[in-house]
Amino acid sequence: MADGEAGPQRLSVRIGVGTSPFASDGLADGSFWALIESLERTGYDSIWLSDTAHLGGVAPLPVLAAVAARTQRLKLGTNVLVLPPRNPVLLARELATVDALSGGRMLPAGGLGIDIPAELEAMGVLKEERTARLEESIGIIKALWTGEPVTMRGRFWSLTDATLSPTPRRSKLEFWLGGTAPAALRRIGRIADGWLASFIGPEEFGAKVDLIRATAAEHDRSIDEDHYGTTVFSAPAEGQICAQAAALLDRREGLARTDHVAVGVDATRELLQRFIAQGATKFVLIPLADDPVAWLEELWPEVVAPLEAEGVVRPGSPAPR
DSSP states (O other), X not given: OOTTBOOOEEEOXXXXXXXXXXXXXSTTTSHHHHHHHHHHHHTOOEEEEOXXXXXXXXXXXXXXXXXXXXXXXXXXXXXXXXXXXXXHHHHHHHHHHHHHHTTSOEEOEEEOOOOOHHHHHHXXXXXXXXXXXXXXXXXXXXXXXXXXOEEEEOSSOEEEEEOOSSOOSSSSOOOEEOOOSHHXXXXXXXXXXXXXXXXXXXXXXXXXXXXXXXXXXXXXXXXXXXXXXXXXXXXXXXXXXXXXXXXXXXXXXXXXXXXXXXXXXHHHHHHHHHHHHTTOXXXXXXXXXXXXXXXXXXXXXXXXXXXXXXXXXXXXXXXXX
């Protein structure tokens, strides 16, 4: 083995579940809790809630806190939190609190959110400030999570000897970012701990992982090989993809639906395997089904459990600096 190279590395494939933005939130009729109980019992890795004010839906963090109280092992993810309108001090405390309540099961991921003028106006955020707000927020959140006093003067927020209590249960609570534009990928390489993609095909995913890795190396950083993930949609039959979902799933010009939406058990397995071959090991599986619980329970023994048990072995790669 050459100097500066690591040997083959075994990585864990983990598959969680995201709630569909096209269905009822399930709180009033209890279907959300039926889903949570099924995921906890079956063995799925995590539950992921979106932050889609423009589509409706629950506020993710209060609901994840409630999920923490009703589960023992299910990890709790955000897919993804819209960062620009949020106060980073309050958000750092909220995320650390859910992490503490859950015994260290919080998986925070954030992003810019969708550029919807009416939503930005309602939240008091100028379009041209979104990126700067996000980057300043990440710096503040990570600094506060260390437990040390933080003093800084930023463009949007200033802190003097600010401390956080509680701090995250883990010594290093990591923050992943979403996004697929080149600027977003370079940002991940500079300041994030992982990438959670969406609306992307396997081959494009692999190319963009390469850009993130290259950017991280340029900034004397490295991102763990198993910190690359994506959202994948899965339906038992084409007829169960509603018209609203179909319109959103086809919104990216040039992205074939079959590259991020699988119909049937075999197609779901094959799509996940294609992403794994391109560097993904973490997945948010969103069921597009009349009965999401039944569909996910069908996928577990046929697709999810075997892929997680198999894992993936990557060849040697440059060792972190």
